[in-house]
Amino acid sequence: MTRTAPRICPLCEATCGLTLVVDSHHHPGDGGEEFVTGARGDADDVFSHGYICPKGASFPQLDNDPDRLQNPLVKRDGRFVEVGWDEALELAVERLGRVIADHGGSSVGFYLGNPSAHTIAGTLYAPLLVRALHTRNVFSAGTLDQMPKQAASGYLFGHAGTFAVPDLDRTDHLVIIGANPVVSNGSMTTAANFPGKLNALRHRGGRLTVIDPARTRTARLADTHLAPRPGTDAALLAGVVTCLLDEGLVADDLGGIGPHVQGVDELHREISDLTPERVAPYCDVPAEDIRGLARAIAASSSAAVYGRLGTTAVEFGTLGSWLIDVVNVLTGNLDRPGGVLFPMAPTAPAPRPAHPGRGFRTGRWRSRVSGHPEVAGELPAVAMAEEFETPGEGRLRALVTVAGNPVLSAPDGGRLATALDAADVVVCVDPYLNETTRHADIILPPPRPSQTPHFDAILNNLAVRATARYSPPVLPLPDGRPDEIEIVCRLILGLSGVGVDADPGLVDEQVIAATLAKEVTDPHSPVAGRDVESLVAMLPDAPGHQRRLDMMLRIGAYGDGFGAREGLTFADVLAAPHGVDLGPMRPRLLTVLRTASGKVELAPDPLIADLARLRAAVDAENPADSDPASLLLVGRRHLRSNNSWMHNLPALTGGTNRCTLQIHPDDASRLGIDGLATVRGAGGSLTVPVEITADIKPGVASMPHGWGHDDAGSRLRVAAVEPGVNVNNLNDGTRLDPLSGTAVLNGLRVEIGPA
Ligand SMILES: Nc1nc2c(c(=O)[nH]1)N[C@H]1C(S)=C(S)[C@@H](COP(=O)(O)OP(=O)(O)OC[C@H]3O[C@@H](n4cnc5c(=O)[nH]c(N)nc54)[C@H](O)[C@@H]3O)O[C@H]1N2
Ligand SMILES: Nc1nc2c(c(=O)[nH]1)N[C@H]1C(S)=C(S)[C@@H](COP(=O)(O)OP(=O)(O)OC[C@H]3O[C@@H](n4cnc5c(=O)[nH]c(N)nc54)[C@H](O)[C@@H]3O)O[C@H]1N2
Ligand code: SF4
Ligand SMILES: [Mo]
Numbered sequence: 001m002t003r004t005a006p007r008i009c010p011l012c013e014a015t016c017g018l019t020l021v022v023d024s025h026h027h028p029g030d031g032g033e034e035f036v037t038g039a040r041g042d043a044d045d046v047f048s049h050g051y052i053c054p055k056g057a058s059f060p061q062l063d064n065d066p067d068r069l070q071n072p073l074v075k076r077d078g079r080f081v082e083v084g085w086d087e088a089l090e091l092a093v094e095r096l097g098r099v100i101a102d103h104g105g106s107s108v109g110f111y112l113g114n115p116s117a118h119t120i121a122g123t124l125y126a127p128l129l130v131r132a133l134h135t136r137n138v139f140s141a142g143t144l145d146q147m148p149k150q151a152a153s154g155y156l157f158g159h160a161g162t163f164a165v166p167d168l169d170r171t172d173h174l175v176i177i178g179a180n181p182v183v184s185n186g187s188m189t190t191a192a193n194f195p196g197k198l199n200a201l202r203h204r205g206g207r208l209t210v211i212d213p214a215r216t217r218t219a220r221l222a223d224t225h226l227a228p229r230p231g232t233d234a235a236l237l238a239g240v241v242t243c244l245l246d247e248g249l250v251a252d253d254l255g256g257i258g259p260h261v262q263g264v265d266e267l268h269r270e271i272s273d274l275t276p277e278r279v280a281p282y283c284d285v286p287a288e289d290i291r292g293l294a295r296a297i298a299a300s301s302s303a304a305v306y307g308r309l310g311t312t313a314v315e316f317g318t319l320g321s322w323l324i325d326v327v328n329v330l331t332g333n334l335d336r337p338g339g340v341l342f343p344m345a346p347t348a349p350a351p352r353p354a355h356p357g358r359g360f361r362t363g364r365w366r367s368r369v370s371g372h373p374e375v376a377g378e379l380p381a382v383a384m385a386e387e388f389e390t391p392g393e394g395r396l397r398a399l400v401t402v403a404g405n406p407v408l409s410a411p412d413g414g415r416l417a418t419a420l421d422a423a424d425v426v427v428c429v430d431p432y433l434n435e436t437t438r439h440a441d442i443i444l445p446p447p448r449p450s451q452t453p454h455f456d457a458i459l460n461n462l463a464v465r466a467t468a469r470y471s472p473p474v475l476p477l478p479d480g481r482p483d484e485i486e487i488v489c490r491l492i493l494g495l496s497g498v499g500v501d502a503d504p505g506l507v508d509e510q511v512i513a514a515t516l517a518k519e520v521t522d523p524h525s526p527v528a529g530r531d532v533e534s535l536v537a538m539l540p541d542a543p544g545h546q547r548r549l550d551m552m553l554r555i556g557a558y559g560d561g562f563g564a565r566e567g568l569t570f571a572d573v574l575a576a577p578h579g580v581d582l583g584p585m586r587p588r589l590l591t592v593l594r595t596a597s598g599k600v601e602l603a604p605d606p607l608i609a610d611l612a613r614l615r616a617a618v619d620a621e622n623p624a625d626s627d628p629a630s631l632l633l634v635g636r637r638h639l640r641s642n643n644s645w646m647h648n649l650p651a652l653t654g655g656t657n658r659c660t661l662q663i664h665p666d667d668a669s670r671l672g673i674d675g676l677a678t679v680r681g682a683g684g685s686l687t688v689p690v691e692i693t694a695d696i697k698p699g700v701a702s703m704p705h706g707w708g709h710d711d712a713g714s715r716l717r718v719a720a721v722e723p724g725v726n727v728n729n730l731n732d733g734t735r736l737d738p739l740s741g742t743a744v745l746n747g748l749r750v751e752i753g754p755a
Pocket of ligand 1: 112116141309403429430432484643644645704706727728745
């Protein structure tokens with residue numbers, strides 16, 4: 001028997017709709033169980049219209065991976081043994097509870113990894129687990145990734161979760177800086193079929209500019225490709241900004257939002273010395289090209305400047321992210337179709353009228369050892385190890401991870417691994433026994449994605465077009481097995497003293513009651529003045545997460561306001577297996593601004609102050625000029641990879657998806673390298689196969705991350721065959737963007753020589 005079922009792909013930010021093929025096997029002994037045997041693009045999906053990439057196509061192998069853990073593992077005398085769910089959950093709560101009782105809540109750290117942005121458990125429940133732990137030691141992949149963008153958005157717009165997203169479908173000029181969406185399928189911009197959208201841009205006569213030290217697959221599509229020295233984009237953008245200001249290229253009335261923007265004059269005063277001519281040698285881009293870029297953006301009928309990992313996981317990440325939006329503002333492209341706009345997700349609270357907010361600030365608390373400021377409630381991931389190692393009051397003694405592999409994904413993972421081995425208790429919610437979880441005491445594995453419901457509560461806030469799509473589980477859960485939502489809820493209930501056996505839905509009922517109690521007292525809420533109990537009574541008799549989603553949708557922008565108006569409910573979404581289309585992004589600047597001034601604050605003090613650090617770098621001598629073996633290391637992604645955790649699928653291994661060091665032929669011959677190279681960084685050295693290619697700028701080396709699967713304690717049998725090496729072992733984790741706490745992963749200085 002074969003059937004099909006729709007399922008949103010959880011494997012990247014593009015959120016494609018898939019059609020899964022489900023077969024029941026009738027081999028003796030398997031009881032006719034159902035398995036996912038195929039995946040293709042769902043042509044009827046309202047967002048992705050049939051698009052699929054190799055990762056999505058590998059869904060069946062991911063779902064059926066024999067290395068996926070079936071039962072909780074508990075470490076006894078240094079060895080993992082399988083135990084039942086009740087026992088594992090009780091043990092986790094008891095051991096975490098003991099650490100909290102003896103040393104306080106902040107002695108337990110929490111690390112949230114990337115895949116949790118793609119699960120209901122990660123988006124709607126993990127934050128509640130943090131609250132139940134009462135800890136300020138919260139870490140995530142965000143400080144290996146987009147935190148600079150969050151900080152910059154916080155300063156500009158007043159909230160670290162308010163992102164301006166390029167209007168890919170309508171722009172006349174897309175400027176991509178430090179991103180390779182043809183391979184990554186886009187990030188901090190949720191758009192299915194990014195490659196198709198770039199082709200459509202070309203077909204409508206639009207222009208593509210790519211700024212990247214590598215001639216990537218994205219750069220190959222560009223009308224203009226600039227290849228700066230890694231780490232220098234903030235300076236290049238400062239050159240663009242001064243050019244716009246000095247040449248009178250600023251849009252009249254900032255394209256209509258002039259009254260809602262403050263700080264243009266102050267910005268002009270503070271940045272005017274960073275001219276294209278001054279930054280050009282540092283960026284290794286001719287001043288005329290920087291001016292040309294500024295003029296081209298200003299001359300475009302609409303333009304959207306978009307930056308990603310090459311602009312965030314760098315030394316001046318927050319400055320770069322800020323200046324990207326400064327260019328969008330100055331050229332009149334903020335909050336207008338074809339420029340950058342603020343998406344309106346269906347589960348975000350309905351927009352409220354303009355009002356000043358409390359503004360954004362960081363450093364409400366600091367990390368104990370190095371004094372790093374908290375940013376958006378988090379401390380730097382690179383600070384985790386020292387918080388464990390350093391004795392004294394407030395020391396970290398335990399860690400809970402959900403969907404993270406920081407031993408591979410963060411700098412200097414070996415040090416973290418040692419710290420985890422010495423910790424009082426480590427609890428990992430993760431489907432694999434891998435480089436990080438093998439240092440756990442308790443592993444709680446979520447079931448297969450096919451057995452898990454899906455809704456993109458976070459990524460919808462970044463989508464180029466609004467949709468509401470929900471995937472129910474495609475296959476039933478095995479008896480007695482909790483899904484990830486239940487795992488997290490039972491941890492929350494255990495830690496709160498209610499008990500791991502309590503009904504997990506209690507967690508949802510509490511959130512629902514608290515949210516609605518606040519809503520009904522807000523005069524601008526669609527349910528202002530209503531009675532909470534009667535609203536609760538209108539929610540479906542359904543699993544807790546569905547009740548919560550129903551509530552969120554109904555008080556959201558497109559919702560029915562609990563019967564107050566025509567609009568969306570969860571039942572409507574459930575009845576539309578390929579999703580409900582809610583239209584393109586629309587201007588809505590006034591409803592998002594939450595700065596203290598109630599305006600876009602273009603020249604925030606912390607960013608203006610950080611320009612001094614940038615100036616010092618611009619004026620410093622480039623070390624590569626004196627040491628020819630010194631190159632700047634950048635990262636790269638592959639179509640058939642996903643950070644550190646999908647090398648275990650046969651369909652994605654082999655071919656060109658390999659862990660190699662790419663360098664330019666001139667560097668290779670100058671350094672006498674072919675075959676193998678030895679790479680040395682501040683954190684250690686590696687030997688790695690070399691790929692010589694003119695697609696890399698001279699003086700730059702590129703290596704992917706997420707490799708190094710040679711750890712005998714892991715259970716990743718396919719990945720171990722071609723393990724690669726861990727690029728993050730070159731990094732000692734001491735360099736970070738001070739405004740966001742984000743690790744420097746791109747633009748690291750390394751020494752390269754023949755092996
Ligand atoms: N050098 C270098 N380092 C980098 C980067 C780089 O470009 N260069 N990129 C950085 C970036 S952008 C990121 S986001 C980080 C990622 O850093 P992390 O999020 O720490 O690491 P991942 O490799 O994504 O590992 C994800 C983990 O989640 C588990 N997992 C998979 N699916 C699920 C699920 O449904 N539920 C649960 N509970 N667990 C699941 C996997 O088994 C794995 O252990 O890496 C960063 N590291
Ligand atoms: N297939 C696949 N897709 C993925 C992932 C994956 O591992 N594989 N990971 C997902 C994750 S977690 C994320 S965060 C996104 C990332 O999405 P992207 O940011 O689009 O992906 P990257 O390939 O890391 O692109 C970064 C680009 O920046 C360039 N670069 C490096 N340093 C600099 C610099 O200093 N300046 C400039 N201008 N460019 C620089 C690199 O050469 C690279 O081409 O991808 C997501 N999608
Ligand atoms: S682009 Fe690929 S990995 Fe990303 S959501 Fe679509 S099918 Fe999944
Ligand atoms: Mo990421």
